[in-house]
Amino acid sequence: MVVADEWCPYTCSRSARQQGYLVDLVRAVFEPLGYRIDYRVMPWPRALKETQEGRAAVVLGATPRNVRNLVMPELPVGRDESSFAVRADSAWRYRGLADLSGVTLGVTADYPYFPEVDDWIAQHRNDPNLIDVATGEAPLETSLRKLEAGRIDVFIENRNVLLYAATQRPNEPKFRLEGRVPGDNIVIGFSPFSARHAALAGVFDTQLRELRKSGELAGILSRYGLEDWVEGTQP
Numbered sequence: 001m002v003v004a005d006e007w008c009p010y011t012c013s014r015s016a017r018q019q020g021y022l023v024d025l026v027r028a029v030f031e032p033l034g035y036r037i038d039y040r041v042m043p044w045p046r047a048l049k050e051t052q053e054g055r056a057a058v059v060l061g062a063t064p065r066n067v068r069n070l071v072m073p074e075l076p077v078g079r080d081e082s083s084f085a086v087r088a089d090s091a092w093r094y095r096g097l098a099d100l101s102g103v104t105l106g107v108t109a110d111y112p113y114f115p116e117v118d119d120w121i122a123q124h125r126n127d128p129n130l131i132d133v134a135t136g137e138a139p140l141e142t143s144l145r146k147l148e149a150g151r152i153d154v155f156i157e158n159r160n161v162l163l164y165a166a167t168q169r170p171n172e173p174k175f176r177l178e179g180r181v182p183g184d185n186i187v188i189g190f191s192p193f194s195a196r197h198a199a200l201a202g203v204f205d206t207q208l209r210e211l212r213k214s215g216e217l218a219g220i221l222s223r224y225g226l227e228d229w230v231e232g233t234q235p
Helices: 021-033 044-052 115-124 139-149 159-168 197-214 216-222
Strands: 002-004 039-041 058-062 082-087 105-108 131-134 154-158 175-181 185-190
Touching (some): 021 185, 044 058, 105 139, 139 159, 154 159, 159 175, 185 197
16 A cells, blocks of 8 residues: 655645656556555655554655654655745745744645754744634645635645646646745655565665666656756656
């Protein structure tokens, strides 16, 4: 079982025509080798727990900091740069952490962002006037609804996720992106409860290199309007 939360274009709804480029990538790597990919969407904390405890084989869309006890391939599957989403009519600007003090910031449960931002969130997590935590299988939609309703002033999210959401919601209330927060690599993590998963992590690295070389990776990414996260590798 391969698990994630809804984090499109990385991992999308199970019922979507396009389930996310990480799902497509895992299929491209393992299905030709005879593996069947059973993709499930669930809240992020549960996805991590299911993989950590061996009930799921792979979790998609993690960062090295939240899968330290899992078996990770050597190669990342993306970069996690974040931005802040604000209502289109908001005058708020982000120049640094001090700008977070006067707003209610939406975050996703158990998501790491950037160390300085994570530290700020940890310091203020118990203050509902400063931090609002989104949970569930589709935290992005939860945060967008709260933003539109005025329950939060701003929320932080992966930049590609926000850009993709904007293209998928042409008739919904508009939001804009503010600031850029550097992040970590995006990775997949195999459960440590199977001896073969270390070997499969190595297989993933080998096949990802081949998909990049052949142009198939670029083809997968192009379906989501994305380019290779490694500079200089576009065909």
